[in-house]
Amino acid sequence: MKKVVSFLLAAVMMTGTLAGCGESQPSSSPQAAGSAAASTQASQDVSGQSITITTWNEPSKDDALNMYKQAEKATGVKVNVTVIPESDYSSKLGQMVSTKDASSDIMVVWENDLKNFAEAKGILPLDSYLKKSTIKTSDFIPAVSKLSGGMGATYGLPWCAATEILYYNKDMFKAAGIPLPTNNWKYEDFKAAAKKLTKNGVYGCALPNTQTWWAGIGGAGDKIYDPSNGQMVIGSGAVSFVKDCKEMVDAKVMPAPSSDTTDLFAAGKAAMAWQGSWNVGTYADKLSFNWDIASLPTNKVKYNTLHTGFYTINANSKKQTAAWKVIEYLMGEEGQTINSKASGNPSALKTIAAKGAWKVASAKKVTNWDAITDSLNSGIFGYTCLPSGVTNNAVSKFNSALLGQTTPEEAVKRASDYAAETIGY
Amino acid sequence: MRRKNQDNKVAYAFILPWIIGFLCFTLFPIIFMVQQSLTNRKLNGVSKFIGLTNYKNMFRSSVFWNSLRVTIFFTIVMVVVTTIWAIIMALLLNSKQRFNGIFQFCYFLPSVVPTVALAYAFRTIFGKNAGLLNNILSMFAGRNIEVNWLYQQNTIYFVVFFITLFTYSTGQMMLIFRSGLSDVPKELYEASNLDGATFIQKFFHITLPMISPLILFNAVSGCVSALNGSFALLYPLTSENGDPNGSTQVLSLLIYKEAFSNMKVGYACALSVILFLVAAVFGGLIFAISKKTVYYED
Structure with a gap:
């Protein structure tokens, strides 16, 4: 029996040692799969599929101002929303990336996490999707282009630009x-x-x-x-x-x-x-x-300081094409306009922001709306x-x-x- | 001989669930933690072996030394304060009076409230502008009193140690002391009464020696509770930074901050190893002191 116990202890110790001592660089396979998905599945019909988006903001209770509900109607993709409280948001996403969790297809990632998650190959580069998309990255406010430019690829698209x-x-x-x-x-x-x-x-x-x-x-x-x-x-x-x-x-x-x-x-x-x-x-x-x-x-x-979050696609997602379809809607004029109306935050796309959907209708006491555009330019x-x-x-x-x-x-x-x-x- | 082997196998089979639990949930995490402390693992999973670099960086960091100092101070004071309070409460409940059960229920009730909820409730009580305590003090003083209880270095420890009196750990200690006190032989008190002993003399020469094994047990469990359980109390009260100015940043808060705010999981594991050693040293010291002070009836 002593031998059995000794063997069990040794096995546990060896497992622990081998599990951690090696350089645990994540596999690159999901990344490759992502690029392949972009090139081969772009034309696939994804309607009827169901994806999950993880964010820290509760969606609007008014369906007309709920961009996820509207995305469902426009794309035919069912969008489930997982809300994680802001105080734990970054660390929970970090754990999901670390454990290669595939339960979320789209993650809205904060500025300071974007590079970390890209390094860990937890999120996909979106360039191959963007090539075939109507989203004009040249239309982003300069601060966004500068942030993305430093990483060698576009890993996320900003959901808004708050000031x-x-x-x-x-x-x-x-x-x-x-x-x-x-x-x-x-x-x-x-x-x-x-x-x-x-x-x-x-x-x-x-x-x-x-x-x-x-x-x-x-x-x-x-x-x-x-x-x-x-x-x-x-x-x-x-x-x-x-x-x-x-x-x-x-x-x-x-x-x-x-x-x-x-x-x-x-x-x-x-x-x-x-x-x-x-x-x-x-x-x-x-x-x-x-x-x-x-x-x-x-x-x-x-x-x-500008504040945003970036729509990213989980590298371990099994529904990357559907996820992109939803992101494309959310970054389009309709999605961005609904978002601005609901949150009061301007779009990071200059031409959409210029239309002023972010001027919250119920904030009737505000007259100096130029303060937002002025801050956006200096942010x-x-x-x-x-x-x-x-x-x-x-x-x-x-x-x-x-x-x-x-x-x-x-x-x-x-x-x-x-x-x-x-x-x- | 065969029968004996058979009995041994049955006995081992009975303790196998515990052994599996111990291996999976205690031994493996400890080994994994030590091993991870030798890597630069981040929360995103990227990890590389870096030897003792985490420990070298830790010993160079003034934040770590401050946290270690605060942890030792917090643990010692918390164990002393909660143990003394639990003994006083147990003595009061042990005296014969009406409604003893109701008193015991009232004293123990806050202990069953989850620590986080308790901490948030006290955060409201000790608020500066809208806090209940300042409002009551203002009412009695007839002027506006705004003590910044949770942000002043001269009041924060008073507040924190006051709140520890209502935690589960203190309530549990009180119940253990209460059961211990009722087991002290009555003849000892009767004999001392005949000799004209005062209450104080009876307490120090009869009660305290008789419950000393329980004091040892409560001191050890209180110590572990102060080291590991302080997080749930301090995080809602003073944030991960241990405000004000790091005065309450015990190691458990620093471990959380490094792992989940700075994403430095490897470094947090190294800090956890130190916390493990601190707990072991405290345990060893308490047992060493107890050899001379704890009385066991033969």
């Missing part, structure tokens, strides 16, 4: 006699207005969120993301912006970081907020005061190309500086050091 903008409480501005923000507002104008608007328990501006911290830092002159080596590049710009925010927190112009999750702008307790353009659709007609939007104020550089893919652990860690350090637990210089240095030891692993 970051300034939201302001019009009533508070008028009551204080301050001229309304414009798309050419300077950073100094913003700081002066925030100071004047702070009174009676109302903050001049909400604290930057995990996204707009980077708009402030980029605007102060830092590059943030270097595509040549994938590193985070922050320094004097970050120190300067953190110092500004600390001064505003100390003067109670901005709230101190805390565990409270209340949206102070929506609650009427902050006169301004830097947030994503998707909040236009969220606020729509729900706020009890008059509000409007403007481009983020320009500091040294006009800067905001770049910055921090979203970095691992979320690195950027979240940096924001945590910046918050510590605002609370006086460390200096802005030390916070930026520690954030940079952690990024350097993490990126390039």
Whole structure:
């Protein structure tokens, strides 16, 4: 019996060792299959097939604004939607790629994962499909073309191009006699207005969120993301912006970081907020005061971060042709228009974005829609190309500086050091 | 002889399910974890053998050393605080009074709430602007009190250790101590009463020695719970970064962050090996101390 137990133990150890020690580069067969599928099955009838798309956004409950329902009607392909919560989204997709999971045919992949998944051969290059398609990649906004160009092939197509903008409480501005923000507002104008608007328990501006911290830092002159080596590049710009925010927190112009999750702008307790353009659709007609939007104020550089997700085809999918058919619809004028109407986000295709379907009909208080197009032109893919652990860690350090637990210089240095030891692993 | 062999086979057959479970779900994962710690495996599955590079990088990282320091501090304080609290609760419940069952139910009830739900509830209580505690304090003080409980380094530990008193681990300890206390022979207390012993003297010279084996058991299980179970408590309260400023970033949080936010699975495995060793050292130390302090009746 001892021999049997010894043999079992040895077998388990050997299996473990062999399973991990070898270089586990994924097989290239699905990739080859994908290319073959593109060239040989393009004309195949895929109607009646069923595919699954994985995303973090709940589809619209209104069928007319549900692009997946409309895709079903247009292509004849049944589209099942798997929604994974945003907080776990990236890691769940990573696990699916790692285990060669074929349960999802289309994955909407974030900027920072696109390269990783392509490297792992978990997603297909789409160039062979695109050659026979009506989708004009030359029509993409420059930032998208630049991002795809760095990978040697097109692995994903952007579902939209969201931007970051300034939201302001019009009533508070008028009551204080301050001229309304414009798309050419300077950073100094913003700081002066925030100071004047702070009174009676109302903050001049909400604290930057995990996204707009980077708009402030980029605007102060830092590059943030270097595509040549994938590193985070922050320094004097970050120190300067953190110092500004600390001064505003100390003067109670901005709230101190805390565990409270209340949206102070929506609650009427902050006169301004830097947030994503998707909040236009969220606020729509729900706020009890008059509000409007403007481009983020320009500091040294006009800067905001673009946000998107890329439609990709799972390299292990058995229904790649049907998946492409659905993507083609979603990237076409009808699919993109429905998406813009539902989400309030412009298309990354310039000619479609120019038609303005993203102007959320129910957001009647918004007049300065040019803020979105202006932000789209100045936006770049910055921090979203970095691992979320690195950027979240940096924001945590910046918050510590605002609370006086460390200096802005030390916070930026520690954030940079952690990024350097993490990126390039 | 043949009968003896037959008996052995039957016995082995009975323990075979456990052996298979142990091999598949304990031994293999541990070996696999150690082996993966020698690779640069990412979450997307790409992996290459890199020897001890993960360990070298780890020992150079100030984030790791901070996390190790926080883990040791958190474990020691949590074990001490929860054990003392569980003993106090067990002593109170052991005294003869009406409605003892109701008290026991009330004390144990929060322990059966899932830790994540408990943590979110306390996050609401300890909020700065809209938190229940600050509102109550403001009401009594007659002015607006806004203590930033979860973001200040001088309040965060108080909050975290306070919440640990309501976790399952503490509730379980309380029940074990309660059953242990009821087994202490009454004659010992009667004899000490005749000698005029005070409550404190009886506690330190009779109760504590008699339940010392249970203290050892609870200390070991509390230690393992603090090392591995702290994630479920801290993640909702202080995020993967262990806010404020890394003050609560125990190793389990760092492992999660490296594996699932930074996709560094190999590095996270190396951190897990260290956590495994820390648990082993804590276990060894507790047993070493217990040799001199635990009283076993012959």
